[in-house]
Amino acid sequence: MANEQKGLSGTSILSLPTEVLSEVLTRVASSSSTDLFWAKLCCKLLNEVSDADIVYQRVSLAKFELVPWHKNHKVSSFLKKCRQCKNPDVLYRKGVVDFFTDKHGDSALECLEEAANSGHADAAYALGIIYIFVGGDELKRKGISLLSGMKKSGILKGRVKLCRDNLRALLRMIWVKNPVFANPTPICCAMTHERKTSSWPMDADDVEESTCEGCACDEEIGAICAALPYR
Ligand SMILES: [Zn+2]
Known part of the structure; x- marks a missing residue:
C-alpha cells in the first residue's frame, strides 16, 4: 500500500x-x-x-488576426x-485572401479544396461561392451542389449562417481585386417562378427558407455581394 x-x-x-x-x-x-x-x-x-x-x-x-496587418x-x-x-483554418484563410485579392488563384483554390476535403465547412462554403462566380456550366453546377449539399445536410445546415458571416467578415478586411467579382452577379435559379425580391440585408433566417435550390444559392450570392466593396 x-x-x-x-x-x-x-x-x-x-x-x-x-x-x-x-x-x-x-x-x-x-x-x-x-x-x-x-x-x-x-x-x-x-x-x-x-x-x-x-x-x-x-x-x-482563434487568437490570431484574420488578416495580420x-x-x-x-x-x-x-x-x-x-x-x-495542412492546418485547415490556415488553408481557408490563405485560400480566401489569395483568391479574392487575385494572388496565386490556382494555389488559392487548392488550399480551399484541401481544407474543404478535410471537412472544413467555411472552406466548402467559400468554394461554392467562388465556383458560382467563376462560372461556366460545370463549375456553376459544382458550386450550387456544394452550397445546396450543405443546406440539406443535417450536420452542416446550422453552420451555413456562420460560414456566411465568417466569409463576409474576412472580405471586409481585404481588398477584393479578383476581376471575377466585378462581373455581373451570377444567377443560379433558371426557373420562372415567383421569388423573393427583397434585397440584402434581410433577416438571416430568410436565406435558409427558400425551397428552390437555385434561389437559395442566389440569396447566398446576394449576401456575399453585399460584403464586396464596389457592388
Ligand atoms: Zn428558384
Whole structure:
C-alpha cells in the first residue's frame, strides 16, 4: 500500500509515453494556442513533443488576426509551419485572401479544396461561392451542389449562417481585386417562378427558407455581394 502511494505521488505528466503526451498537447493546442505556447515554455520535453506536425495541423487560430496587418516574423513562420502541416483554418484563410485579392488563384483554390476535403465547412462554403462566380456550366453546377449539399445536410445546415458571416467578415478586411467579382452577379435559379425580391440585408433566417435550390444559392450570392466593396 505504501509503495502504491509512493508510486502514485511520483507520477508526473512527463512520465507519460510520448504518444500520449502528443495527444494531450494536440488537444490543448486545438482549444487554445496560448495554452500551447505556455506548455512549450514549461520544459524541453513538452517543447519537443509539441513540435509535432499533428499539433500544428490542429492548433486553434482563434487568437490570431484574420488578416495580420503587421509583419511579425514569429507569427509568419508559425503560420507557415501550420500551412505546411495542412492546418485547415490556415488553408481557408490563405485560400480566401489569395483568391479574392487575385494572388496565386490556382494555389488559392487548392488550399480551399484541401481544407474543404478535410471537412472544413467555411472552406466548402467559400468554394461554392467562388465556383458560382467563376462560372461556366460545370463549375456553376459544382458550386450550387456544394452550397445546396450543405443546406440539406443535417450536420452542416446550422453552420451555413456562420460560414456566411465568417466569409463576409474576412472580405471586409481585404481588398477584393479578383476581376471575377466585378462581373455581373451570377444567377443560379433558371426557373420562372415567383421569388423573393427583397434585397440584402434581410433577416438571416430568410436565406435558409427558400425551397428552390437555385434561389437559395442566389440569396447566398446576394449576401456575399453585399460584403464586396464596389457592388
Ligand atoms: Zn428558384
